[in-house]
Amino acid sequence: MERRRFSWKERGNSFSYAWQGIKGLLLTEHNSWIHLGLTLLVIPLAIYYRITRLEWMFLIIVMAMVWAAELFNTALEKSMDFISKENHPQIKLVKDLAAAAVLISALAALAVGAIIFIPRILG
Numbered sequence: 001m002e003r004r005r006f007s008w009k010e011r012g013n014s015f016s017y018a019w020q021g022i023k024g025l026l027l028t029e030h031n032s033w034i035h036l037g038l039t040l041l042v043i044p045l046a047i048y049y050r051i052t053r054l055e056w057m058f059l060i061i062v063m064a065m066v067w068a069a070e071l072f073n074t075a076l077e078k079s080m081d082f083i084s085k086e087n088h089p090q091i092k093l094v095k096d097l098a099a100a101a102v103l104i105s106a107l108a109a110l111a112v113g114a115i116i117f118i119p120r121i122l123g
């Protein structure tokens with residue numbers, strides 16, 4: 001295996017590529033606008049209700065899960081479309097599996113959000 005020297009410039013480039021990925025998601029996937037809207041709604045709400053440190057940790061984890069699942073889902077969709085534009089049951093399965101990962105993480109985020117905010121909103 002080739003041994004390469006550590007380079008701050010290359011590490012910086014990795015961050016820049018990751019940022020381009022987030023921009024790519026926001027520009028091409030309308031679902032991500034919903035995630036962004038909910039993220040921008042939930043953070044001020046959490047500050048307003050002064051949620052606990054433990055609740056912040058859960059909230060951050062589930063929000064990151066949804067964003068990460070959406071990014072992986074989009075990466076898979078784009079690579080499948082690059083491999084073939086044809087209708088194929090295997091492509092359908094891959095895309096449906098990735099979509100299911102987004103759904104599961106979104107449901108978990110919804111449950112955590114409900115547990116944290118519903119008692120405060122009603123109480």
Ligand SMILES: Nc1ncnc2c1ncn2[C@@H]1O[C@H](COP(=O)(O)OP(=O)(O)OP(=O)(O)O)[C@@H](O)[C@H]1O
Nearest residue numbers: 029031077084085086087088089091092095096099
């Ligand atoms: N090439 C294909 N062959 C078979 N089925 C496909 C194919 N492309 C898409 N599908 C089906 O259509 C669904 C939607 O796929 P598409 O690539 O349009 O994603 P999308 O509408 O952008 O989804 P998302 O809402 O997750 O962004 C897939 O989950 C799959 O069931």
